[in-house]
Amino acid sequence: MTSLGQETPPPKSSPASPIKPANQGPRLDDRYSRQILFGGIGAEGQIRLSHARIAIVGCGATGSALAGLLARAGVGTLRIIDRDYVEPSNLQRQSLFDEKDASESLPKAIAAARKIAAFNSQIVVEPKVDDVVPANIENLLAGIEVILDGTDNFETRYLINDFAVKNSIPWIYSAAVGSYAATMNVLPGETACLACIFPDSPRGIVETCETSGILNSAVNLVASIAATETLKLLVEGVTSAHVRKTLLSFDVWTNEHAEINAAKPRAGCRACGERDFIHLAGEGRPHITLCGRNSVQIHERQRPIDFNEMDRRLQPHGTVRHNDFVLKFWRDPYEMTLFPDGRAIIKGTTDTAVARSLYARYVGS
Numbered sequence: 124m125t126s127l128g129q130e131t132p133p134p135k136s137s138p139a140s141p142i143k144p145a146n147q148g149p150r151l152d153d154r155y156s157r158q159i160l161f162g163g164i165g166a167e168g169q170i171r172l173s174h175a176r177i178a179i180v181g182c183g184a185t186g187s188a189l190a191g192l193l194a195r196a197g198v199g200t201l202r203i204i205d206r207d208y209v210e211p212s213n214l215q216r217q218s219l220f221d222e223k224d225a226s227e228s229l230p231k232a233i234a235a236a237r238k239i240a241a242f243n244s245q246i247v248v249e250p251k252v253d254d255v256v257p258a259n260i261e262n263l264l265a266g267i268e269v270i271l272d273g274t275d276n277f278e279t280r281y282l283i284n285d286f287a288v289k290n291s292i293p294w295i296y297s298a299a300v301g302s303y304a305a306t307m308n309v310l311p312g313e314t315a316c317l318a319c320i321f322p323d324s325p326r327g328i329v330e331t332c333e334t335s336g337i338l339n340s341a342v343n344l345v346a347s348i349a350a351t352e353t354l355k356l357l358v359e360g361v362t363s364a365h366v367r368k369t370l371l372s373f374d375v376w377t378n379e380h381a382e383i384n385a386a387k388p389r390a391g392c393r394a395c396g397e398r399d400f401i402h403l404a405g406e407g408r409p410h411i412t413l414c415g416r417n418s419v420q421i422h423e424r425q426r427p428i429d430f431n432e433m434d435r436r437l438q439p440h441g442t443v444r445h446n447d448f449v450l451k452f453w454r455d456p457y458e459m460t461l462f463p464d465g466r467a468i469i470k471g472t473t474d475t476a477v478a479r480s481l482y483a484r485y486v487g488s
């Protein structure tokens with residue numbers, strides 16, 4: 124066993140810090156002076172930002188960029204939810220992480236909270252190492268004003284859409300793959316929702332960052348636009364005339380771009396029209412999903428894992444390493460990453476049966 128990290132992320136301000144936390148009254152010091160000079164924000168807008176609570180679901184490339192921009196802009200509370208850990212292949216575009224995070228396999232939410240604390244200790248970051256699923260979404264997104272999409276899959280986006288529409292919380296869809304980026308604001312009760320525009324998730328072979336690659340500039344474009352829309356929502360409210368009501372897409376390589384009108388809900392929409400929240404109800408949700416290139420995720424629940432015990436148990440079968448957040452087990456040709464709640468990502472196969480059997484063999488069935 125190697126101890127790779129602290130049990131909890133560092134507090135947002137150390138006892139020695141002279142800076143008051145935002146929730147004890149904002150200090151509009153020099154840090155935000157250039158933003159306060161901007162007419163759209165001003166001192167009043169900056170104070171509103173300091174009281175705002177937003178969530179970023181998924182802290183990969185888009186989530187990192189969103190979190191970086193909005194943390195520096197002074198949004199008071201950022202809840203960062205991510206189920207994954209930092210790997211070397213993330214570093215080309217996931218701007219909150221560094222080589223040390225990757226070598227320690229730190230969970231992205233924890234690494235992000237540490238990085239943000241180093242450049243803005245005035246705000247609160249709430250890292251959640253978790254997979255957003257129907258059973259926990261109410262809990263994970265409680266008390267949030269705007270939800271931002273840093274995910275890489277439609278399953279989670281439809282779940283966020285159901286939750287946001289049901290509870291009338293604005294959310295912003297963002298996606299980037301290859302050189303293509305797309306984003307749309309969803310203002311429940313006013314604009315189209317995700318299910319209005321995309322009634323069904325894409326079928327067949329879907330392009331992913333694992334198969335089609337991704338340009339970091341496409342990520343930063345979509346994150347810049349979505350972060351700015353977030354500032355407008357927080358400062359001016361959902362009735363702001365400046366908030367965009369289209370599905371905007373832009374290919375930074377070919378320069379093709381388009382905007383589809385999304386100002387009104389589609390008649391008969393399952394989610395915002397009929398209020399039939401099938402994704403929130405968890406219908407048809409697989410317990411095992413393919414996840415990225417050559418790996419399978421097992422969504423196990425109610426199986427708290429004692430990493431010390433598991434480390435001991437796995438020692439005879441391969442190489443084991445763990446910290447407080449993840450346990451990694453290598454047994455050729457497979458690599459299993461285990462989380463404290465029992466969730467696992469198994470690399471080296473796309474066969475869910477093989478993954479299930481490995482899990483059953485080494486963790487339990």
Ligand SMILES: [Zn+2]
Pocket residue numbers: 315316317318319320388389392393394395396
């Ligand atoms: Zn709709």
